[in-house]
Amino acid sequence: MSVRPSLRSAPGRAVEVPASLRQNRDFLLLWFGQSVSYVGDWINFVAITVLIYQLTDSGLALGVLRATHAGPELVLGALAGVYVDRWDRKTTMLATDLIRAGLVALMAISTNVPEIYVLSLGVNAATIFFTPAKSATIPNLVHPSTLARANGLSSTTQTMAMAFGSSIGGIAITLLGVRHAFYLDAASYIVSALCILCITVPRTSIVRRATTSFWEQLRGGWDELRTQPVLRGVTTMASVLVLGPGVSTVLAVVLAEQVLNAGTGGYSLIVSAMGVGSLLAAAIVSTAGNRFRCDLTYRIGFGLAALGVIIVGTSRMVPLTALGYAVLGGGQIASSIAGTTLIQENTDDALRGRIFGMYSTLVHVFSLLAAALAGGLADPLGAATVITSVGVIEVCLIPLAIRLVRVRLPRPDQLAFRA
Numbered sequence: 485m486s487v488r489p490s491l492r493s494a495p496g497r498a499v500e501v502p503a504s505l506r507q508n509r510d511f512l513l514l515w516f517g518q519s520v521s522y523v524g525d526w527i528n529f530v531a532i533t534v535l536i537y538q539l540t541d542s543g544l545a546l547g548v549l550r551a552t553h554a555g556p557e558l559v560l561g562a563l564a565g566v567y568v569d570r571w572d573r574k575t576t577m578l579a580t581d582l583i584r585a586g587l588v589a590l591m592a593i594s595t596n597v598p599e600i601y602v603l604s605l606g607v608n609a610a611t612i613f614f615t616p617a618k619s620a621t622i623p624n625l626v627h628p629s630t631l632a633r634a635n636g637l638s639s640t641t642q643t644m645a646m647a648f649g650s651s652i653g654g655i656a657i658t659l660l661g662v663r664h665a666f667y668l669d670a671a672s673y674i675v676s677a678l679c680i681l682c683i684t685v686p687r688t689s690i691v692r693r694a695t696t697s698f699w700e701q702l703r704g705g706w707d708e709l710r711t712q713p714v715l716r717g718v719t720t721m722a723s724v725l726v727l728g729p730g731v732s733t734v735l736a737v738v739l740a741e742q743v744l745n746a747g748t749g750g751y752s753l754i755v756s757a758m759g760v761g762s763l764l765a766a767a768i769v770s771t772a773g774n775r776f777r778c779d780l781t782y783r784i785g786f787g788l789a790a791l792g793v794i795i796v797g798t799s800r801m802v803p804l805t806a807l808g809y810a811v812l813g814g815g816q817i818a819s820s821i822a823g824t825t826l827i828q829e830n831t832d833d834a835l836r837g838r839i840f841g842m843y844s845t846l847v848h849v850f851s852l853l854a855a856a857l858a859g860g861l862a863d864p865l866g867a868a869t870v871i872t873s874v875g876v877i878e879v880c881l882i883p884l885a886i887r888l889v890r891v892r893l894p895r896p897d898q899l900a901f902r903a
Contacts, residue, residue, distance in 0.1 A: 489693050504630070511625045512681040513635060517679030518618070519641040521581075524672025526649020528588060531665035534657060535727045552604040556612050557848040564612045566701050566839020568902075569834060573617045574685040578677055580614040585673035588754070592666035599779060609648030615844065618838035623828040624686050629774050630783075632825045636770025639821050643763045675748035675749055705838025714830045718782065718823045719843050721774025723850040724881055725786055728793035729816050731874045732809070733758070735867040739805070743868050746802050754796075761810030762817040769821045778829070779891045786885045788815030797872030809901035826891070 507512060536549050568576060588608045590598070594600050613820045626634045656665040711713050733755075740751035769781060792812025799805040831839045854874075 491559040501561060505626065505634060505637070508626060508630075511683070513679040513683045514618070514621070514625065515638060517633075517676035518638065519645070520672045521676040522642050522645035523649050523652060526645055527647070527653040527665050527672075528591075528607075528651030528791065530656060531662050531669070532600070534590065534662050535589040535591075536597065536600065539595070539600075542865065545597065548601060552601050553608050553849070554852060556605065556609040557845060558852075560609060560612045561845030561848065562702065562705075562842045564836070565616050565705060565838035566698055568613060568617045568620060568837025568841065569705075570698075572685075573621045573837070574680060574683070576617045576621070577614055577621070578682050580610040580617075581677035581680065583674045585650040585670045585677070586664050588672040588673065592663045592670075605870075610758070611842075612844075616837045616840035619824060619828070619840045620833070621685055623836070624685070624833065626827070631774075631828060632778055632821065633770050633773035634844045635821045635824050635828075636766055636773075639817055640763065640766040640770050643759065643766050643817065645761075646759065668706070686747070701838065705835055705842060708835050709839055709842055710830070712830060713890060714779075714826055715839060715843075716887070717885075717890070718826050719846055721782075721786060721881075721885045721889055722823055722843070722847050724878060724885075725789055725816065725819055726847050726851045727854045727857070728789055728871075728874050728878050729812060730851045731858045732793055732796050732812060732871050734855050734858040735862055735871060736809075738862055738867040741872070743800065743866075744802050744805060750802050753802060756810045757806035758809035758813035761813035764810075765814035765818045766821065769818055777891065778825045779889050782819050782826065782889045783882075783886050785815045785818030785820075785881050786878075786889075788812075789819060790875060790882060793871060793875030793878060797868050797870075797875050821890075825859060826889070830891075 532549065533546065536545050539545075584607050587603045587610070591603050592599055594603065622634055622638075623631060656668055660668075662731060709719060735749050736755055740746045740748075740754060744750050746753070765785070772781075790810050792808045792810070792815055795806075795808030796805055796812060799808055827839055827843060828836065857874075858867075858870060865873075
């Protein structure tokens with residue numbers, strides 16, 4: 485088995501990892517644990533939605549539940565990234581998995597709605613710490629030539645869990661009851677924790693915790709994000725990119741009912757098409773690996789997503805609208821994978837947690853903005869008009885994406901000098 489240095493190895497100390505993902509025990513363990521956890525997350529999503537509605541019979545209560553998902557990201561996202569860089573990342577992932585397992589298990593026995601809200605808030609707050617720790621860890625586990633493939637494989641399984649997790653959750657509730665479905669989610673976190681316990685996570689950069697304050701580290705991460713061209717470009721365009729999918733997803737049911745006259749069946753079809761497009765794109769990017777430059781993949785994905793939004797907004801036929809959603813989903817996931825890889829490749833290990841925390845927070849804010857935009861403008865302007873307008877804006881910004889998301893390769897004379 486051949487081994488090569490991992491990404492961002494410290495000077496004079498190469499951390500060796502398998503050159504093939506199939507031989508990379510540590511990554512495969514992390515990937516398997518996350519695959520199980522992703523399914524558990526969707527089981528939980530279905531179960532907690534059903535439970536809250538059973539206890540309250542209120543749409544407002546479901547809205548409050550959604551706020552428990554959005555709130556932690558807005559408040560803790562960037563701050564959590566600092567702690568991810570200050571703490572041992574394996575310990576962080578392990579602890580947050582165990583915390584989430586315990587909180588979800590408590591949901592199974594709780595009959596108090598405010599208590600369930602608090603438990604949900606706790607689960608999502610723990611996730612805010614887990615996610616940047618995982619994204620920052622993957623480059624330490626894999627060889628640079630397999631980084632895009634590793635991110636693509638993770639996105640493929642996450643998309644599959646999104647596509648089938650709700651169905652599994654529904655089946656679990658039918659067979660076991662809503663309370664026992666929470667135990668399945670808790671078990672999925674335990675599986676993830678056991679997998680993480682068995683991996684070795686090297687830290688390839690020295691983090692000076694004692695000499696730098698929390699706020700200095702936070703400011704350092706922000707300075708890196710705004711001054712490093714690739715990081716700034718990916719974050720800026722990701723914030724724009726999320727508007728199209730956000731608006732199109734929120735207004736999909738309105739589009740199906742009022743514009744396409746396709747009812748519930750049409751709504752299910754077009755939403756499923758988006759999932760199929762996402763899954764196909766994730767599989768393609770994962771298979772391609774490093775055969776294509778990530779900045780090129782990002783720009784192509786951005787263009788496809790913008791085109792998909794235009795198709796969705798202007799189409800008046802269900803098959804064409806479904807195609808638009810498929811193109812939109814595929815473009816979005818391709819850009820997401822490429823963007824994650826670009827951030828990992830262009831961020832030092834000591835800063836990676838902070839960058840992912842800030843990136844996630846900014847994208848999440850614009851996602852919420854898209855939902856608010858869709859809700860506020862759909863009635864006076866119409867769903868199709870709102871979607872088309874956002875699509876036109878994104879198409880007009882394709883040249884900006886081409887300019888901002890670009891990795892500057894060294895000139896031949898520089899390569900010769902370095903050699």
